[in-house]
Amino acid sequence: MPAATIEVRRSYSPAQESALIGAVHGAMRDALRLLPTDRTIRLIAHEPHRFAAPPDLAHPEQYTLVTIDLFAGRSVEAKRGLYRALVAALAPFEIRADHVKIVLREAPRENWGIRGGQAACDVDLGFVVEI
Numbered sequence: 001m002p003a004a005t006i007e008v009r010r011s012y013s014p015a016q017e018s019a020l021i022g023a024v025h026g027a028m029r030d031a032l033r034l035l036p037t038d039r040t041i042r043l044i045a046h047e048p049h050r051f052a053a054p055p056d057l058a059h060p061e062q063y064t065l066v067t068i069d070l071f072a073g074r075s076v077e078a079k080r081g082l083y084r085a086l087v088a089a090l091a092p093f094e095i096r097a098d099h100v101k102i103v104l105r106e107a108p109r110e111n112w113g114i115r116g117g118q119a120a121c122d123v124d125l126g127f128v129v130e131i
Helices: 014-032 076-093
Strands: 003-008 041-045 064-071 100-107
Touching (some): 003 014, 076 100
Parallel strands (some): 003 041, 064 100
Antiparallel strands (some): 003 064
16 A cells, blocks of 8 residues: 655656656565555656755766655565665666665554545455565
């Protein structure tokens, strides 16, 4: 059930945007063992002057922030795998590994309302969170 936001400092074509969203989804799906249909991802392309990047980057136009809201419970090793998978997924888009920042925001399942207003802790999710 993660919800992800990808923020970039450059424009992509619609096809590239869809591919970028698909790449991030694939990395999340594999690393977190999500269902293939579990897909809530937004892409926001900022004008560079509206999205400050660290000043020491070689190619600041490549700076990419991936923020993922997800249920609490994944192990540190699962998170490390997610970080590696995301960086690898972004590489084909000419986004350098050292230009990617990933932020995970975890919340307990009772703080998520899903599937018609049910608390996520009361729903069979169809996947295991504790990996």
